[in-house]
Amino acid sequence: MAEVYLNSKFVGNVDNPIELVQKIRDERRKGLITDNLNVYYHEKANEVQLESSKGRARRPLIIVKDGVPLLTEKHIKQLEKNEISWSDLIKQGIIEYLDAAEEENALIAFFENELAPENTHLEITPLAMLGYCTSLVPYGNFNQSTRLNAGSKNQKQALGFYASNFAVRMDMDVNLFHYPQRPLVNTIMHDTSNYDKHPAGQNLVVAIMSYKGYNMEDAIVLNKGSIERGFGRSTYYRPAIAEELRYAGGLVDQVCIPDKDVKGYKTEKDYRFLEDDGIIYPEAKVREGDVVIGKTSPPRFLSSMEEYSLASSTRRESSINLKHGEEGVVDFILLTENEEGNKLIQVRIRDGRVPEIGDKFTSRHGQKGIVGLIVPQSDMPFSASGIVPDLIFSPHGIPSRMTISHLIEMIAGKVGALAGRYINGTTFDAEPEERLRKELLSLGFRESGVETMYNGQTGEQYTAKIFIGDMYYLKLKHMVANKIHSRARGPIQLLTRQPTEGRAKEGGLRLGEMEKDTFVAHGASLLLKERFDSDRTIVPVCESCGIIAIRDNYRNKSYCPVCGENVTIDDIEISYAFKLMLDEFKSLGIYPKLQLESKY
Amino acid sequence: MADIISEYEDRLPAKIIGEVKDSIPKGVSDTKLKKIMEATCEEYNTAKVTPGEAVGLIAAESIGEPGTQMTLNTFHFAGVAEMNVTLGLPRIIEILDGRKELDNPMMEIYLKKPYASGKKLEDLRHLALQIKETRLTDISTELSINIADFTIEVKLDKDKMKELELTNAKVIDAISKQIKGYNIRDGKDSLIFKARSKEDTFNDAYKIKEKIKSATIKGIKGILQVMPVKREEEFVIITAGSNLADVLQLEEVDAYRTSTNNIFEIEQVLGIEAARQAIINEIFKVIESQGLNVDVRHIMLVSDTMCVSGTLKGITRYGVVSDKSSVLARASFETPIKHIINAALVGEVDNLNSVVENVMINQHIPIGTGLPSLTVKPQKAAKEK
Numbered sequence: 001m002a003e004v005y006l007n008s009k010f011v012g013n014v015d016n017p018i019e020l021v022q023k024i025r026d027e028r029r030k031g032l033i034t035d036n037l038n039v040y041y042h043e044k045a046n047e048v049q050l051e052s053s054k055g056r057a058r059r060p061l062i063i064v065k066d067g068v069p070l071l072t073e074k075h076i077k078q079l080e081k082n083e084i085s086w087s088d089l090i091k092q093g094i095i096e097y098l099d100a101a102e103e104e105n106a107l108i109a110f111f112e113n114e115l116a117p118e119n120t121h122l123e124i125t126p127l128a129m130l131g132y133c134t135s136l137v138p139y140g141n142f143n144q145s146t147r148l149n150a151g152s153k154n155q156k157q158a159l160g161f162y163a164s165n166f167a168v169r170m171d172m173d174v175n176l177f178h179y180p181q182r183p184l185v186n187t188i189m190h191d192t193s194n195y196d197k198h199p200a201g202q203n204l205v206v207a208i209m210s211y212k213g214y215n216m217e218d219a220i221v222l223n224k225g226s227i228e229r230g231f232g233r234s235t236y237y238r239p240a241i242a243e244e245l246r247y248a249g250g251l252v253d254q255v256c257i258p259d260k261d262v263k264g265y266k267t268e269k270d271y272r273f274l275e276d277d278g279i280i281y282p283e284a285k286v287r288e289g290d291v292v293i294g295k296t297s298p299p300r301f302l303s304s305m306e307e308y309s310l311a312s313s314t315r316r317e318s319s320i321n322l323k324h325g326e327e328g329v330v331d332f333i334l335l336t337e338n339e340e341g342n343k344l345i346q347v348r349i350r351d352g353r354v355p356e357i358g359d360k361f362t363s364r365h366g367q368k369g370i371v372g373l374i375v376p377q378s379d380m381p382f383s384a385s386g387i388v389p390d391l392i393f394s395p396h397g398i399p400s401r402m403t404i405s406h407l408i409e410m411i412a413g414k415v416g417a418l419a420g421r422y423i424n425g426t427t428f429d430a431e432p433e434e435r436l437r438k439e440l441l442s443l444g445f446r447e448s449g450v451e452t453m454y455n456g457q458t459g460e461q462y463t464a465k466i467f468i469g470d471m472y473y474l475k476l477k478h479m480v481a482n483k484i485h486s487r488a489r490g491p492i493q494l495l496t497r498q499p500t501e502g503r504a505k506e507g508g509l510r511l512g513e514m515e516k517d518t519f520v521a522h523g524a525s526l527l528l529k530e531r532f533d534s535d536r537t538i539v540p541v542c543e544s545c546g547i548i549a550i551r552d553n554y555r556n557k558s559y560c561p562v563c564g565e566n567v568t569i570d571d572i573e574i575s576y577a578f579k580l581m582l583d584e585f586k587s588l589g590i591y592p593k594l595q596l597e598s599k600y
Numbered sequence: 601m602a603d604i605i606s607e608y609e610d611r612l613p614a615k616i617i618g619e620v621k622d623s624i625p626k627g628v629s630d631t632k633l634k635k636i637m638e639a640t641c642e643e644y645n646t647a648k649v650t651p652g653e654a655v656g657l658i659a660a661e662s663i664g665e666p667g668t669q670m671t672l673n674t675f676h677f678a679g680v681a682e683m684n685v686t687l688g689l690p691r692i693i694e695i696l697d698g699r700k701e702l703d704n705p706m707m708e709i710y711l712k713k714p715y716a717s718g719k720k721l722e723d724l725r726h727l728a729l730q731i732k733e734t735r736l737t738d739i740s741t742e743l744s745i746n747i748a749d750f751t752i753e754v755k756l757d758k759d760k761m762k763e764l765e766l767t768n769a770k771v772i773d774a775i776s777k778q779i780k781g782y783n784i785r786d787g788k789d790s791l792i793f794k795a796r797s798k799e800d801t802f803n804d805a806y807k808i809k810e811k812i813k814s815a816t817i818k819g820i821k822g823i824l825q826v827m828p829v830k831r832e833e834e835f836v837i838i839t840a841g842s843n844l845a846d847v848l849q850l851e852e853v854d855a856y857r858t859s860t861n862n863i864f865e866i867e868q869v870l871g872i873e874a875a876r877q878a879i880i881n882e883i884f885k886v887i888e889s890q891g892l893n894v895d896v897r898h899i900m901l902v903s904d905t906m907c908v909s910g911t912l913k914g915i916t917r918y919g920v921v922s923d924k925s926s927v928l929a930r931a932s933f934e935t936p937i938k939h940i941i942n943a944a945l946v947g948e949v950d951n952l953n954s955v956v957e958n959v960m961i962n963q964h965i966p967i968g969t970g971l972p973s974l975t976v977k978p979q980k981a982a983k984e985k
Contacts, residue, residue: 516959517657517660517661518661520654520657520955520959520965520967520968521654521657521658521661522654522968523652523653523654523967523968523969523970523971524968524969525964525965525966525967525968525969525970525971526964526969526970528959528965529962529963529964529965529970532959532962533962535962536962573962574961574962574963575960575961575962577960578960578961578962581960585940585944590940590941590944591944595949598977598979599973
């Protein structure tokens, strides 16, 4: 007697649980019960668990009967001819999906030649244990698992050919990679996912050596010639969006070239690209501050006087302009309306991105790095056969990370490039490394992949032989052009008069509490004062009541709001934040009296 | 020779002079000795802290930075018995907060000569039992209340009692000192408690039952575990739980070396100077056990600040920080509203003499280059003329 549970709810008892389980499986394979049902007999608890609920991770396996897999050559041929499909195999009971529980009742063989009579299932391919991005890493079975994780994570950030209709799309913040290539060293996943229809990287000649310390700490050195030939170029698209909003009282925004008497009018020069409809023309080269869409809005608060006069003088300027640090070319303009029927204008701005120092690149093995130097081709090292690497990678990145696949890909890529064929580097099922080395030898190169190299600047031969090969590199979406930021003077916050925060607002870099402490620890009192000068103000203070007085510049006089004009008023220098704190004390009913005293 | 050295007595501290005396070879010429003394003076002066140095902040940074590398582990004492020791960052926080209740109070009890040798293991065992607290529950098998006449019967574990060298009379004697208003009858294998007053209710009996359970029969209150450990040539008793005052009363204990990790207790029993040294020792022990290297003088400064007021104060808003004279400095640490409102109520004056206040108002901080100022007030001087 065993208990039977359906989705963890008790449904009844059964005398022969093994027979029941077998019967359910048989019926499922025949297609009489849904293939979403999984059944599991727990021997120790003597209970049968049936599961049909959602949210279970399941995976497909080939069913094995008496040590023979049900999937035969015949099926594979039919599949190749497109006569049958995957779902047909499931319907025919050749392949089934098991969940974690049912796997406990199964004995799964990895490879066909390992099959024993006791086996119930056969793995389709060991690659099935990896996800999509991880299976794109060639020779992944030679790596530590953490590197595979890093490798697949990096690939997700790569720039590529993200959509073939990109020219007519209005995407926010996208990159398009120029001249993407299919990797020389493939995996099966590249074929099955149509990777060559949307590739994301380029095949490079990579040398593992140091270059004057410019590739320390994971940096890479790029060949300027390669960049000029088109390596790593991309386009960055960013839209500017404006809407004609409707306000209470029938007032609307208006897309136009603003009149000169509009509140907040910029300069004439800022509007120079706008056509009569108030929208910029395509292919205009714009820089920061330039207006892309001209727009005016009705006044924020209507006073009785202004209510009827809709003269442009009462309207406010609300144009869309390029933010600080942005530049590009107007690429594409879209005029449409939104859900409420308001006029909607989208302008797509394009900006070409050539690799520069600070851009991030990665191989497929979690070996990411930042460009440390771009070297003219004439100064790059070259091999005896005149090959100049596109990229120099530091040898210090290898030992601690143990990315053996990185090294094998270089050899495989080299063979692929020389023999003119793609190499299969599928994890667990790749072309063996020894064969590649032998082929490399037969192609007239050293088996080990190393070559004699010469210093590009002096022409001297390097003492060490340099490991050089071909590998697939990806450009990642983190580019300096989107991140570079500096400030000397700039905008301040209204409330505290301290500098704004963040690159978008052209903000300052905060000298925080702990940084302050270092100045104190050095006893650099005056330097500290200077650093914190950003919100310094001079305020008049009444000597008799100790409250901040008022300065009247028209009369060139200061007076105290409490004591009047016949008191001594001194100007003192304090931080505005402190003045703000005093004001807040006053609002709480606390009287912060300043007692003045000459410091000298 | 002696007179040359004594010339330097006002320029060098006695300890350094002593060190020099011990290390110079015999028969040095006077000129050479003078040179040595001059060099010592120079070395001593360069090692001194310059006026205006931010010693407190440097101490804070010097302890705080290695603190980030500390593991947050409490691990077990390396011994047979399972004994927890708080180590690492939690212990440092415990010490600096000046906590009265520790997570794992511990004592190291050193013994006087004849006992420490451990030659008579029987004596050592006897002593350990005398220190460890035994409660009534430890020697009883059953505790029941008779509802009919409100008596409480405690069945005794005779084997345990024998092991602990206890007799019924001794037990009764110990309990009767702690529980008043009850008659205790010796029933050989059990003790029967009966209230003297007749208005006793069931509730009272229930309450007293808990009291009886935790009554101390033998040993020192608060000492939960004892463990004799051989350290070099002598035996030391390590305990879980701490009661310094009572342990020092014992005749066999070497009061000079016995100590506890409960600093508050040290302050109560031995005074503030002992507490100051205990803080230094305890913090240094933690830092050393983590394999870090912090100069003791930083720790000494922290310990000094905790003890200057004469009582032990933690580095918290209730302790050291509440002693700051400046309102703004206190408010900038924790609970600003509380400090500002209290200052406003009594009309406190902030003279802006310290660092934080001057950072807030953006003025020179009186430290390092900001410390020197004019001693002559020009306006005042002009008037006097």
